[in-house]
Amino acid sequence: MSTVLVTGGAGFIGSHLCEKLLELGYRVINLDNFNDFYDPKIKRKNILTALSNRRYTLIEGDIRDRKLLEKTFNTFNIDTVVHIAALAGVRASIGSPLEYVDVDIKGTINLLEFSRDFKVKKFIFASTSSVYGLNSIPFKEDGIKSPISPYAAAKLAGELFCSTYNMLYDIPVVCLRFFTVYGPRQRPEMAIHYFTRLIDEGKEVPIWGDGTSSRDYTYIDDIINGIVASIYLKCSFDIFNLGNSNPIKLNDLIDLIEQKLGKSARRVYLPVQKGDMEHTYADITKSKTILGYNPEVSIEEGIEKFIDWYKRQEYAQF
Numbered sequence: 001m002s003t004v005l006v007t008g009g010a011g012f013i014g015s016h017l018c019e020k021l022l023e024l025g026y027r028v029i030n031l032d033n034f035n036d037f038y039d040p041k042i043k044r045k046n047i048l049t050a051l052s053n054r055r056y057t058l059i060e061g062d063i064r065d066r067k068l069l070e071k072t073f074n075t076f077n078i079d080t081v082v083h084i085a086a087l088a089g090v091r092a093s094i095g096s097p098l099e100y101v102d103v104d105i106k107g108t109i110n111l112l113e114f115s116r117d118f119k120v121k122k123f124i125f126a127s128t129s130s131v132y133g134l135n136s137i138p139f140k141e142d143g144i145k146s147p148i149s150p151y152a153a154a155k156l157a158g159e160l161f162c163s164t165y166n167m168l169y170d171i172p173v174v175c176l177r178f179f180t181v182y183g184p185r186q187r188p189e190m191a192i193h194y195f196t197r198l199i200d201e202g203k204e205v206p207i208w209g210d211g212t213s214s215r216d217y218t219y220i221d222d223i224i225n226g227i228v229a230s231i232y233l234k235c236s237f238d239i240f241n242l243g244n245s246n247p248i249k250l251n252d253l254i255d256l257i258e259q260k261l262g263k264s265a266r267r268v269y270l271p272v273q274k275g276d277m278e279h280t281y282a283d284i285t286k287s288k289t290i291l292g293y294n295p296e297v298s299i300e301e302g303i304e305k306f307i308d309w310y311k312r313q314e315y316a317q318f
Contacts, residue, residue, distance in 0.1 A: 002079045003026065003029060004026050004029070004078070005031060005080070005081045006029070007081070008083075008085030009031065010044070011032070011085075012186050012220070013220065014032070015046035015050065016183075020224050022050060022056055024228070027076075030058050031059045031061060037087070037089075038188055042185075042188070063110055073118045078120055080120065081115050081122070081123050082126070082231070083108060083111050090152070090275045115165075122172050123171050124173075126178060128151075131147055131156040132177075133146045133148045133277065134148065137247075138282060139241065139283060148274075159239065166236060173237045174238055177241050177242065178218065178223060178242050179242065182302065183302060185220075191253070196261060196306070197310075199257060199264070202263075204268045205265045206270050207250060207254075208271070208272050208276060211267075211269065213277075216243040218244045222242070226293045229292055233290070241286070242284075242293065245282050245284045247281045248299050254267065257303060261307055
């Protein structure tokens with residue numbers, strides 16, 4: 001039985017991945033520190049289903065804790081590491097860049113060190129579309145011009161260290177650049193969840209800019225399928241975009257949420273914030289060709305699925 005270590009496995013993407021891996025028959029080790037970037041109770045709720053599975057082990061701790069990592073790698077015969085744990089958020093990184101260096105770079109190097117020492121068969125690094133910064137769209141995997149936030153720079157540094165460890169120690173590595181993932185369990189501060197809640201509660205919806213910026217929103221199920229495909233992929237080192245390749249403008253996204261929610265938004269337009277990219281748009285030609293990645297959920301279907309989930313959470317509070 002293959003064993004996968006998932007860092008950040010109680011978060012939005014990580015909890016979905018753990019459940020999928022359990023479904024596929026893997027033994028899953030979830031390492032998560034339940035930090036307070038958002039309410040840790042949300043993460044506790046995310047893992048309730050997985051906790052009932054005998055092939056699932058939860059380890060509470062930090063990827064910067066080398067003693068804990070050593071104990072974890074010594075205890076479990078880990079075949080694959082899927083490294084999702086990170087400090088996320090473009091705007092937060094501008095205010096606290098050193099924290100992002102500490103977690104997103106140093107934490108990644110810790111995991112690469114132990115993966116080398118324990119001869120892990122595959123290391124998968126969760127990167128982000130934010131690394132593209134000022135690149136022209138659609139974004140292709142070859143060539144990065146200039147990241148425009150500390151978060152993006154830290155993630156790009158993580159990719160570079162992954163490449164270095166691959167070259168020095170022959171660790172098979174896949175870096176996956178996620179494009180604005182959404183769906184059930186999405187973090188509460190992320191756009192779709194945030195806008196849905198504000199519209200539902202009749203509060204003002206802040207729009208940074210004129211609403212013509214666009215994002216390549218990608219449904220969680222499609223992202224999970226891409227991660228699983230990268231586990232199966234035989235390679236030395238590679239980088240793949242995981243996006244929907246169908247960006248939508250912010251104003252149009254809010255229109256769609258209004259339609260699916262059956263409520264109107266009180267839009268307030270504000271100045272563009274530093275670090276925000278104007279557009280993201282994934283070229284997924286390489287991912288389709290090599291990974292067999294093929295996103296299936298349209299933004300219309302995905303928003304409907306998300307709002308159905310959101311309503312169930314709201315009703316469950318009463």
